[in-house]
Amino acid sequence: MPRFFVNKQQITETAVTIEKPDSVHIGRSLRMRIGDEIIVCCEGTEYVCSIGSISDESVICNIISSEISRNEPNVNVTLFQAVPKGDKLDTIVQKAVELGVTKICPVLTSRCVARPDRKSFEKKLERLNRIALEAAKQSGRGIVPQVTELISFEEAADMLAENDFPIICYECGGINLSQAGLKADSSIGIFIGSEGGFEKSEVELCVSKGAVATGLGNRILRCETAPLAALSIVMNLTGNM
Template sequence: MPRFFTNEIDENNIVLTGSDANHIGRSLRMRVGEEVTVCCNGVDYCCTIGSITADSVYLDLVEKHRCAAEPNINVTLFQAVPKLDKLEYIIQKSVELGVSRIVPVLTRRCISRPDEKDFGKKKLPRLNKIAEEAAKQSGRGMIPEVTPMVSLKEAVAMMKQLDRTVLLYEEEGGCSFGNVDFSGAETVGLFIGSEGGFDREEAEMTVNAGAKQVWLGKRILRCETAPITALSILMFLTNNM
């Protein structure tokens, strides 16, 4: 069943316009009576097409329910900026695994150092489009946001608003991921390094601000493998797999 996303919805007057309406009428060639799902903030609205005009599709609500594909925790991935192709891959797979927000972070060891304005104007729209496509493909009930790039200091300030945060750091110290207590946590943050990882000062600053330092074993994972592994473990530990 085709899925479409909106940020707000009127259950008595569900209308799709713009590119969504064009996709239904011209690309999918759907007809009155066929079924579509409209997703809003983690809720699936199962509808049938009531009528179709040149620029709008009017829907009749059949039922609504919480999207089964949405985890019961809100996960923010603080990803140190890798090369663009790796970041695109990380975003796609993270959305499939249930992340709620991806925050690109510029750290000292980032090999890729995009200009902040250039990143926001040219790269960010494409990254959010990748997130949208991954959300549709994986049956998500929301489109996770890819935020503008921030500094590590800004990321740590954002982290303080979350219930629990984990820092993946390959140096000595820390604990196994499985030993972190996520009980009662509704919002969780994951800090993942770029190709060069975090330097010691950055790691200490993040831990001192409240993050739990963890390791994923003795093998060193690539920066695009680490977030996928960490998210998979987190979703498993919180019964969201």
């Protein structure tokens, strides 16, 4: 069944108003008709709805039933991702959303080859959030994970430390993710480096703030493979995969 995401303001007790461009998509691309059923998601709740009216401007849907999304993991995972070269961040965002990430924070670390400033990154951000939305629809998420603005290494280190389980994946080793004691119903932060990995001093700073350095095996993973491996393992260890 097609899945759409809306804001709280678009929902009343009994109905949901879907606006452009989704309304156009429903009427023209999907050629849906009055009475057809769709799923509307809002902040982790899924509403099964029946379409009551369709125009290019809006689609009004009558709520048939609602439930907390069963597809959302029981952990809140933030991926702090050092910005890689080219369009690798597109792939990382798409796959991370499928794998159940809650938020993605692009970070500028010392070994980032691509060094956009916050301003020029804003254009990219719009595309990244569009990719996150599409991946959320496609994979059946109950929320749309947000890609935040570009943050500095220091900001990332502080935000990472706010998680119940702050983890930095270090190519020069650390404990195994299985040994990190991850638990369901917790917040987990995962910090992944760019092509060149992390400076030792960066890892030390994160560890001094409470993070745990973990390795991802002896093989050298590309910077777009590492976050997907780490997320898969974290979701498995917490019973979400």
